[in-house]
């Protein structure tokens with residue numbers, strides 16, 4: 001689906017009207033620009049951190065896979081026994097959300113809570129809560145992190161409901177972050193959300209985040225996967241008419257600088273910015289609401305349709321994951337087609353000779369009956385002289401690929417930053433769909 005006829009027709013009509021009106025009265029142009037201003041998106045500048053040291057980058061990617069398991073609430077041997085011990089009232093176990101040093105390679109931005117308290121948060125489309133460290137977290141544990149002090153805020157409202165996140169750390173031992181809910185004004189891109197409930201983290205193991213570049217996480221998923229059923233900030237932005245349209249968009253810059261890049265990309269709140277993409281957005285409805293999950297018609301590596309990796313593939317968009325996570329059989333075929341062997345595996349990802357990039361095939365995803373193509377230079381991640389294949393799998397035998405409710409994730413694809421890089425992506429909460437177009 002490209003621009004539909006209605007849009008084309010509207011464009012023609014608008015063009016015609018504009019021509020007429022421009023001749024009639026100059027003030028019409030002024031009125032139009034005012035209107036445009038009202039419907040402008042609110043930009044959040046994204047920062048991006050890359051590690052100069054590729055060893056560190058590789059191990060971060062490994063952390064991320066652990067975080068992703070947690071986000072999808074997959075049972076692992078360890079978490080199975082853990083969730084039994086943390087099973088709470090009514091036998092409902094605590095939903096788990098991601099974390100970890102994993103996020104050092106991710107995209108983050110700035111928000112304010114209360115009046116003057118500023119936090120760096122990571123944007124995550126595969127979780128739905130906002131959390132920041134609390135002043136009640138000992139400084140030895142919340143080292144180098146900004147901590148929220150509710151006594152400094154006149155707009156603070158107590159809630160006190162317990163909040164818990166379990167995440168997988170380096171040695172695959174589940175670690176728990178604990179805190180409680182609070183409500184305050186949360187400001188993002190100059191938009192003040194009144195009465196936003198978020199979690200104050202009071203306890204976390206020392207050292208976990210001491211070298212992270214962020215203080216908390218800002219979830220952009222649906223309320224269906226929100227811990228404690230807290231209404232996510234995006235919903236509040238819509239409810240309070242702070243944005244004119246219930247959508248946000250992500251535009252990532254992929255140039256690897258080896259440092260913190262203050263121009264890592266953009267998170268747009270409200271209507272899309274057509275100057276950031278070419279052509280029209282192709283829309284596809286969500287197949288499951290919770291994560292940003294939809295059905296991709298097909299995924300193919302190379303020209304030949306013999307190299308089709310799947311048809312009607314379930315895919316989720318996750319800006320909190322760096323790579324493309326494929327089902328294990330698909331990963332094996334990808335590796336065979338790219339000439340990667342198990343000997344190239346390091347820290348759970350596959351290295352590849354950078355010199356081979358120009359000769360590698362393109363990856364084509366058919367989304368909404370429209371092809372979206374990644375070149376090898378898009379799906380191979382380069383850390384100085386080390387190149388890493390942008391494909392990995394969750395399936396390493398340590399995890400059952402299903403959650404507590406029996407949802408099977410063994411055929412799920414997770415489209416992380418490697419996929420999102422060349423595209424402009426609109427996330428539509430109202431129509432429950434995603435829009436995609438090549439970015440400019």
Ligand SMILES: *[C@@H]1O[C@H](CO)[C@@H](O)[C@H](O)[C@H]1NC(C)=O
Nearest residue numbers: 135136148149150151152153
């Ligand atoms: C939090 O703010 C209150 C009020 O200004 C202050 O008395 C208190 O010391 C602060 N707490 C910490 C741990 O900084």
Ligand SMILES: *[C@@H]1O[C@H](CO)[C@@H](O)[C@H](O)[C@H]1NC(C)=O
Nearest residue numbers: 138140141202203204205206
């Ligand atoms: C602080 O960190 C230590 C060491 O990881 C841990 O034993 C302790 O429980 C933590 N305390 C809090 C309040 O998080």
Ligand SMILES: *[C@@H]1O[C@H](CO)[C@@H](O)[C@H](O)[C@H]1NC(C)=O
Nearest residue numbers: 159161181197228229230231
């Ligand atoms: C605390 O927040 C939760 C989630 O938004 C809400 O369901 C609950 O009613 C709140 N409790 C109080 C005491 O405000």
Ligand SMILES: *[C@@H]1O[C@H](CO)[C@@H](O)[C@H](O)[C@H]1NC(C)=O
Nearest residue numbers: 253254255257261262263264
């Ligand atoms: C990365 O690319 C963006 C957009 O092309 C540019 O604005 C930015 O300055 C670049 N960053 C660096 C550090 O080169």
Ligand SMILES: *[C@@H]1O[C@H](CO)[C@@H](O)[C@H](O)[C@H]1NC(C)=O
Nearest residue numbers: 076077078396397398399400
């Ligand atoms: C997980 O548990 C199964 C059965 O209890 C066992 O066979 C398997 O080796 C375990 N995997 C890991 C990674 O511990």
